[in-house]
Amino acid sequence: MDLLSIYNMKYKDYDIDHFITDEFFIQWIKNPNENNSHFWEKWMEQHPEKRPLVSKAANLIRSVKYADNTEFTDRMYVETFEEILKADxxxxxxxxxxxxxxxxxxxxxxxxxxxxxxxxxxxxxxxxxxxxxxxxxxxxxxxxxxxxVLVKRSNPAGKKSIIDLPDGSRIHLNANSEIEFPREFSNDIRLVSLTGEAFFEIEKESRPFIVQSGETKIKVLGTSFNVNKKENGSLYVALVTGKVSVDTQNGSRMTLEPNEMLVLEDGGAYRKTGFDAKEVIGWKDKYLVFKTSSLPEVRRKLEQWYGVKIELKGDFDTKWTYSGTYKDEMLENVLRGICMTSGMNYKIDKKQITLTNPK
Amino acid sequence: MNHNPKLPNTEYSTIYLLGHSESIKVYDSKPDLDIWNAFNKGDEIAFNYIYKMYVTVLFKYGCQVSRDHNHIQDCIQNIFIDLRRKRGQLNEVQSIKAYLFKILYRELIRKSNKSKEAVHQYPEKIPNNFSIEFSQETKLIQQENSQEKIERIQGAINKLTCRQRQAILLFYEEGMTYKEISVAMDFSEVKSARKVIYRALATMKTLLQTKSENEV
Incomplete structure (x- = not known):
């Protein structure tokens, strides 16, 4: 006789008292998993006459609740975690x-x-x-x-690189960026310092991985995220996997969930937004993404991406924006794409590009 | 601006990416015993997992014993600090949740009563401990069970002893097995957990019947 038929026999004569004292039944109501769901759904199919009883029992069980329902806030979550590690x-x-x-x-x-x-x-x-x-x-x-022994790697405009760290973590270093790290990490910590932008894929292990960008430290144990310190001083941290909490200088704290991005302004103000993965981290996979980008943005991006200088000639509409995605594309094709939709003309002279607006 | 490079900058904004989601990937389908053993061996991912999975429910459980949220937070902190220090010497644990509930309960009581004798008396001293709210969610049920009936059940529940309410909550709200309840409530035998539950339900039944007879 298989388990199912034993249970079938047992439950056939159940009344409500039996159900509400049966831990296997309660498990199904409170913590359903593949196992118990399979069993009870099948059992109900075979004993449709018991359905009202089962639903009554389930309702009774679900009705019993803690009178006090104070939430453990994100802030408490992080605070407590930090205190625990600090005590170590x-x-x-x-x-x-x-x-x-x-x-x-x-x-x-x-x-x-x-x-x-x-x-x-x-x-x-x-x-x-x-x-x-x-x-x-x-x-x-x-x-x-x-x-x-510190190792320093830097990319000029127009060049991206992948750096493998001694712990197996991988850093995609964007153009115009620099990263510095010890040739061998210590036993307790993995610390790197970043100028510019990089995408990190951190091997999970017990030593925390710390990215220092300016005066901000980003601490992780194993996760993937993008850090971008812009020229205006704003810091963008975009989280792909893992959990983030942020301590700002004025003492407030917030957490980041995957697919959220934290923007820390130079002055200390911060905000949390969602982000378009392709737009923010596509660069590491050679996606050049413009999303309603203004002309100065387009210009800066192209200069950084291809390591060129762009000169603008003529009058340009300040409300002009451009959206488009290119994968591993030659500069000329990108320029052609931009100009096709905007009516601009381009001229390439080695590393010197000229964009003109005939209107 | 910091012009002296030798001066450490003390005003770092710190961003902690705790890597907790990663821990879920590693340990989610593993039995408690394995997770606990990994934690005992010093695996930080296992610790992260345990923390992430249980800290919220521990706090909720603590709120049923004490009204002082800082106190509960401190106690949770202490039990984790203590467990981390004892790594390498921890006993095997079959149900992490039940074990954590047990040691948190002990810590909460020990911290609020310095004298050891008070430990066992404490729960009965504060009758509001483990208050139960009996509330039904769907409209359908509310039609089936009149508001009056719900109030009657609520009244009967409040007549239970503190230990009975604790067991009932562990059973229905936390969905623990009898075995887990016996761990969480420090019973030496699983049988005792069954007894408490059965007795609580029997008491409630009697109370409900007496009441309805009186009303008729």
Missing amino acids: NHFRQLNPISPTKISTTHTKKVNSFFPLRGIAASLLVLFCLWAQYEAINFKTDPEPIAEI
Whole structure:
């Protein structure tokens, strides 16, 4: 006899009391999964006369709720998480000999067995962390810390590159951008500093990965996201996977979900928006995307993408915008596309482009 | 502007990408025992998973015991800090949720009563603990069960003891099994969890019947 028929026999004579005390039934109502749904749906098919009873029992179960329904806010979520991780460091940093002192609420038995080797390792890690932090933040320091060898990669306008990091993470570095990272990451942290724009695909592991862009640090454990610091000082962080929370200088905090983008203005103001993936991160897959782009935007994008200089001749309508997507296209084809819809003319002279408006 | 490159800038805006969604991909279909063992071995992704999956329900559960949200937040923080420090020496856990509920409950009570004796008396001291709201969602049911009947059930529920309400909520609101309830409520035997539930339902039935007879 298979399981199903045993259950069938059992449930055939059920009345409501039986249903509301049956954990397998409650599991189906509260946490339906493939297993229990399959069973109960089939069972109901075979016992249609029990349907009213089942629905009555289900309603009773669903009606029992907590009277207090305070939400755990995103802010609390992040705050608590940070405090938990902070306590780790605190623990290692301040209490290498007597770890029990730090917390009055935790058992002593476990902590006193904390091995000396672990303490030494933690101190070493902390030292490396500090050393690397110093090395990256203060690169003008005349005496850089020995052992930390920094690698710098930069792209001029017109060039993009892919950089594989020692931990297996991959960085797509856009044109006009620069990235700096240690040849080998320390045991505790993966820190890189970015100028310009890059897309990060971070290998998940226990060491946090930190991107420093200007005065902002972006911390991740394993995720993919785009960071773009524009010339006007605005920072755009677009999240593809993972979870983000943001601490701004004025002390407020917000979280980012996948497919959300955070815009941090130079002055400290910030906002959250959705984003068009192709528009924001398409560049790494060689998509050149214009989306109701103004003429200055089009110009800046083309200059960065192809490493050219563009001169504008004549009067241009300030309300003019252009939308279009090109994949891995030659400059001439892009210019032809833009000019075809706008009535402009273009002239290419090596790296010097001239756009004229005959109107 | 910071003109001295040696001066550390203390006003960083910090953006944390916690990588929590990634942890879901890794651990979502794994049994609790495996996740717990990975956490015990120091796997941070496993920790992220546990945190992400349970911190919200833990807070909700805490709210049924205490009104002080900061206190609950502190207690949740403490139990996770404590678990992280004990990594490598943790016992096996079959149901992470039930285990976390158990230690949070203990922590909440221990923190609000310094003396150890109060631990067991505490739940009965505050009758509002584990208040249950009996409310029906769809209009259909409301037609079937009159408002009056719902109020009667609500009244009967409130006559239950605190431990009974706790068990009922773990059973119906959290969807825990008897085994999990016995862990969360610190019973040594699963049988005790069944008993509490059965007795609570029996009490309610009696209360409801007596009331309706009185009304007739």
